[in-house]
Amino acid sequence: xxxxxxxxxxxxxGATVVATIxxxxxxxxxxxDARRGNLW
Amino acid sequence: MDDLSSAVLDPRTGWWILAGFxxxxxxxxxxxxxxxxxxxxxxxxxxxxxxALGVATAMATWVTSNTTMAAPQLAFQLGVWGMIGYSLGxxxxxxxxxxxxxxxxxxxxxxxxxDFVRLRYGATAWRVFLAISFFYALGWLIxxxxxxxxxxxxxxxxxxxxxxxxxxAICVLYTLxxxxxxxxxxxxxxxxxxxxxxxxxxxxxxxxxxxxxMHDAVQAESPELLDLLMPAAIMFLFNxxxxxVGEIFHSNVWWSRAFAFREGVGRPAYxxxxxxxIPIPIVAGFVALxxxxxxxxxxxxxxxxxxxxxxxxxxxxxxLVFIVVFxxxxxxxxxxxxxTSDLVLTDLYKxxxxxxxxxxxxxxxxxxxxxxxxVVTWLLCxxxxxxxxxxxxxxxxxxASTIWPIAAGLYxxxxxxxxxxxxxxxxxxxxxxxxxxxxxxxxxxxSAAVSMCAVWLAARLRPDDFDWLALxxxxxxxxxxxxx
Numbered sequence: 152x153x154x155x156x157x158x159x160x161x162x163x164x165g166a167t168v169v170a171t172i173x174x175x176x177x178x179x180x181x182x183x184d185a186r187r188g189n190l191w
Numbered sequence: 192m193d194d195l196s197s198a199v200l201d202p203r204t205g206w207w208i209l210a211g212f213x214x215x216x217x218x219x220x221x222x223x224x225x226x227x228x229x230x231x232x233x234x235x236x237x238x239x240x241x242x243a244l245g246v247a248t249a250m251a252t253w254v255t256s257n258t259t260m261a262a263p264q265l266a267f268q269l270g271v272w273g274m275i276g277y278s279l280g281x282x283x284x285x286x287x288x289x290x291x292x293x294x295x296x297x298x299x300x301x302x303x304x305x306d307f308v309r310l311r312y313g314a315t316a317w318r319v320f321l322a323i324s325f326f327y328a329l330g331w332l333i334x335x336x337x338x339x340x341x342x343x344x345x346x347x348x349x350x351x352x353x354x355x356x357x358x359x360a361i362c363v364l365y366t367l368x369x370x371x372x373x374x375x376x377x378x379x380x381x382x383x384x385x386x387x388x389x390x391x392x393x394x395x396x397x398x399x400x401x402x403x404x405m406h407d408a409v410q411a412e413s414p415e416l417l418d419l420l421m422p423a424a425i426m427f428l429f430n431x432x433x434x435x436v437g438e439i440f441h442s443n444v445w446w447s448r449a450f451a452f453r454e455g456v457g458r459p460a461y462x463x464x465x466x467x468x469i470p471i472p473i474v475a476g477f478v479a480l481x482x483x484x485x486x487x488x489x490x491x492x493x494x495x496x497x498x499x500x501x502x503x504x505x506x507x508x509x510x511l512v513f514i515v516v517f518x519x520x521x522x523x524x525x526x527x528x529x530x531t532s533d534l535v536l537t538d539l540y541k542x543x544x545x546x547x548x549x550x551x552x553x554x555x556x557x558x559x560x561x562x563x564x565x566v567v568t569w570l571l572c573x574x575x576x577x578x579x580x581x582x583x584x585x586x587x588x589x590x591a592s593t594i595w596p597i598a599a600g601l602y603x604x605x606x607x608x609x610x611x612x613x614x615x616x617x618x619x620x621x622x623x624x625x626x627x628x629x630x631x632x633x634x635x636x637x638s639a640a641v642s643m644c645a646v647w648l649a650a651r652l653r654p655d656d657f658d659w660l661a662l663x664x665x666x667x668x669x670x671x672x673x674x675x
């Protein structure tokens with residue numbers, strides 16, 4: 152069974168979108184923790 | 192081809208980047224770690240680490256130089272399943288999430304994974320566990336130190352000994368100054384650098400090459416890489432999954448974070464980190480599938496990532512990869528140094544050599560242990576013996592044998608000391624036999640299966656009736672309070 156173009160496209164685009172959002176998630180969490188005094 | 196002529200960056204640029212980021216990590220680590228002089232501050236960041244830093248440190252530690260360099264290599268050699276198999280390493284983080292919550296609840300004053308095994312199963316199991324832990328930690332430390340030197344040489348032409356010495360010295364220095372706070376604080380910045388670097392390269396590869404061209408070129412030149420039923424890749428997938436679970440369940444790197452996180456943070460931190468980690472090997476790895484479309488000549492499979500980056504972005508692509516690799520190396524090496532030092536300090540020094548040491552004595556000794564471990568790592572990495580780096584390949588059999596003693600020990604009263612000892616010894620032995628008789632891809636699987644049978648059988652034949660409260664008064668601080 153061979154991976155199709157659409158499978159590759161779905162897999163790689165999906166992974167890249169999640170990985171692109173990841174730093175934003177971290178920064179949002181950091182701001183939330185900092186505001187609540189919960190960083191450390 | 193020698194490393195100097197095949198390097199994608201010139202040594203001068205390499206030295207500037209090394210110097211710049213070395214200063215950044217030491218200054219940042221020193222600043223973040225200020226005031227963490229007592230034992231809990233130095234070893235466990237005061238047990239008050241929040242969710243943002245918790246997620247980032249779990250992600251950064253699990254993204255090693257292997258993830259950023261070996262993921263493209265695996266995609267290049269094993270195709271689609273190579274990168275998907277690598278991304279299943281995240282399962283270990285996801286499964287550890289509930290364990291982190293349980294650990295924090297059962298052992299609010301705990302310091303190391305050794306504390307748990309000693310109190311849960313007694314001295315014999317503790318010593319077997321320590322032997323496995325130190326073997327694995329040393330294998331990982333040496334492989335990280337050596338990978339640092341080798342990668343810096345391959346990317347910039349800077350001689351192995353200089354590059355390795357810089358990466359080990361920098362990590363030792365800021366861990367020494369700021370303890371776990373410095374490690375976790377720098378991990379946050381390193382995670383952002385790694386994520387931005389790999390995604391930037393991925394979007395560029397998608398934009399410049401495109402899926403249609405990439406697919407057609409791979410199908411024409413190496414169709415097996417698109418085979419979703421490639422046997423070697425599927426076996427790699429399962430082995431990598433169990434190897435990762437074993438590494439995370441037993442290693443003090445992850446336990447020390449469970450103790451260091453604020454109450455209620457452990458479970459969501461590991462869960463989010465696992466979910467955000469899943470795509471990283473795919474994002475870092477798929478660029479290797481663009482090699483046929485770009486018509487690149489890859490002299491050595493482990494250099495495929497930097498070569499693609501340099502081809503897409505020119506010298507700035509190579510700089511980007513170098514910065515990402517340096518961040519990935521530092522984020523894992525510092526964590527391992529700190530966590531292994533904790534194990535040496537608490538389980539060897541206090542546990543075996545100076546049982547009467549107070550927390551003040553231990554706080555003083557902690558920095559010497561970090562320095563000593565750094566020197567030992569540097570000395571072992573210096574000769575660049577490939578056989579030492581290969582230590583890590585064997586550790587799958589060792590660490591997978593600890594999965595069931597740890598998991599059952601945390602949740603099942605009936606799990607017994609005899610079962611834990613038999614599980615670790617028989618599991619490791621069977622895993623090693625399978626490694627040599629069959630192949631690397633079954634070592635962790637066999638080890639975990641045999642260990643599970645031993646733990647289950649012992650609990651059926653001679654069950655324990657463990658009192659969870661026995662785990663509560665752990666760690667040097669709690670012991671002093673009990674004595675007082």
